[in-house]
Amino acid sequence: MVYYYDSTFDGLMTAIFDIYSAKDNEAIIQPTTENVPFTLYGSHNVITNVAKSDRVQKGLRKLGPRVLEQLYKAWLSHDDGIENIMLSVIRIGLSSGKDPFEQRTHEAVCKLDSIQRKVSREAERMLQFVRFKKLAENLYAADIEPHFDVLELIGEHFHSRFPQSNFIIRNLRHYKAILSTPAGWHITSLPRDNPPLPKDAEYENLWRTYFKIIANESRINLKLQRQFVPLKYRKHLTEFQI
Amino acid sequence: MLEEKLKILGGAAKYDASCSSSGSGRAGKDGFGNAHMAGICHSWAADGRCISLLKVLMSNECVYNCSYCVNRRGNDVPRATFTPEELAALTAEFYRRNYIEGLFLSSAVVHNPDYTMELMLKTLRILRKSYRFYGYIHLKVIPGADPLLLYEAGLLADRLSVNIELPSEKSLKLLAPQKKKTAIIRPMEAIKSNKLQNLEERKLFTSAPLFAPAGQTTQVIVGATPESDFSILQLTKSLYNRYNMKRVYYSAYIPVGRHPILPGPDRPVPLLREHRLYQADWLLRFYRFDADEIVDSENPNLDLNLDPKCAWALRHPELFPVDINSAEYELLLRVPGIGVTSARRIIEARRHKKLDLDDMRKMGCVIKRAIYFVTAKGRFAATVSPDSPILRDILSEGTPYPQMSLFDTPSTSLLQGGSKLSLSDSTRAALQPVKI
Known part of the structure; x- marks a missing residue:
């Protein structure tokens, strides 16, 4: 049976619930698309149900303190077929009653963990690479273009770091933004067309000056630098702009 | 003007290897900034080393004349000194833009150790008290400064450090005659005992102020003097054990001047040796090795071809x-x-x-x-x-x-x-x- 869900995490958890209630050992989960492809399998439209989702999440939490978080991060990759790798891993966890991520001998676990790590890694990079420009007193803005949709993983960090400021972090790849004010933060959608941010010349120049002189000329190692700051991230990095 | 100072005082600070911003969880709602337990690197310079903190000297107008140091009195280089106000403002502006995790402040000795420490502490006071800045601060203690200044430094900074620089007393006497071993060891001991006392206080009063929550570190210059890896690792071991160091940094000596007993500018920088020492250091800290297992008096140096x-x-x-x-x-x-x-x-x-x-x-x-x-x-x-x-x-x-x-x-x-x-x-x- 193919289970179509509405591309929300609660929807996916509901699908897991339905699969377990139906004792369906050959289930496949897919996000609902506009034109449902022809399939020889039967199909089931999952109706997202928060109560069912909560029950599944509660069960997954019991397997280990980080299991749910790791599954969630892997899901954020929105890789093709990620739901089915997650289903295999959840099956391994629920059947053993133990943390599935400790059972890396299973190919699915190994794969899901590496996807989960990639997403975490990029979220971590965004903590490093966001560069705010000051637009007005106490108003800041930054642009990022991460490969994965990691805004949810970084919002709290920046909000708690600058609790009294107003700022926006625009994700120009997924057309979403973090809006943060002293009252709290949330994610909002962005239009396709976003005007470039104005320059913040004085401190951008000072930062570039510092960036240049702090390199030790007798140990230049551009290959190592590229390993830590891949070229794809440099577009929005003040210090790499001329 | 500010840009000139930044060039001089940032350029003079690049010989310090440490840039870590980890080990502290400082936070506050009434201002801005917090410290991230694991530390965050914000960029990587062309030498492949991370930039986490704004690493600068307060001043490079030194009264000392240590032979291995680019800022020695006898060296003909441009000089500058930040005012506490401008350095605090620069740190805050960089931080607000997410360029840095905080400040790494070191200094040459201006007039005398107390005067220098006072300048540095003034910068920290502005950041912490006026701006209500809760980001990371690493302060390099000036050997010979008054213990009360050292205590205040611990209350303002997340991490303190005193560079041991040369791996033996003999080398220190030869190359830095104005620095005494006791003047380096004394603040290390004071940091350790202040921190232990602070931990006791905080057991009784959770509101007691934190003293250097990210502990202390030090740096050893490698390759300026003839000490073997064995003596460097023995020193490292005792620094970890005796002074509860969080980290010992190794800095491959880059020739910055001519001196009869120092390697000349045509000698290659021993980067691979530095790398091997860091690997050995990792074995001590995370792999439960003892220094004597890694090198001994019979094989006093690390094999450069083998980790x-x-x-x-x-x-x-x-x-x-x-x-x-x-x-x-x-x-x-x-x-x-x-x-x-x-x-x-x-x-x-x-x-x-x-x-x-x-x-x-x-x-x-x-x-x-x-x-x-x-x-x-x-x-x-x-x-x-x-x-x-x-x-x-x-x-x-x-x-x-x-x-x-x-x-x-x-x-x-x-x-x-x-x-x-x-x-x-x-x-x-x-x-x-x-x-x-």
């Missing part, structure tokens, strides 16, 4: 191969190709199932090294045993870091450093039949 863990394993063939499914964690950590993470994963995974080499690969082990030192399900998969004399050649690395001299242009020496495996002819011959 120190491989070198140790080759000296102890009697312990290998180990059974991956039963070896204790401590022993797994000692297998070349198995790191802290993969050792933990092996322990977790083997509770569920017996592991083989392919499983080890899934755990993230480096099989091409580990294969010579493990058995899995009773099987030893390598064709060369742990005590074989050719194993050393197989495991030897080409230089990952080129040993550059100033006469090389960077591009050519980078190319030369690219060779990977250097097998001797005899090894190649020995390996031939195996491959068939």
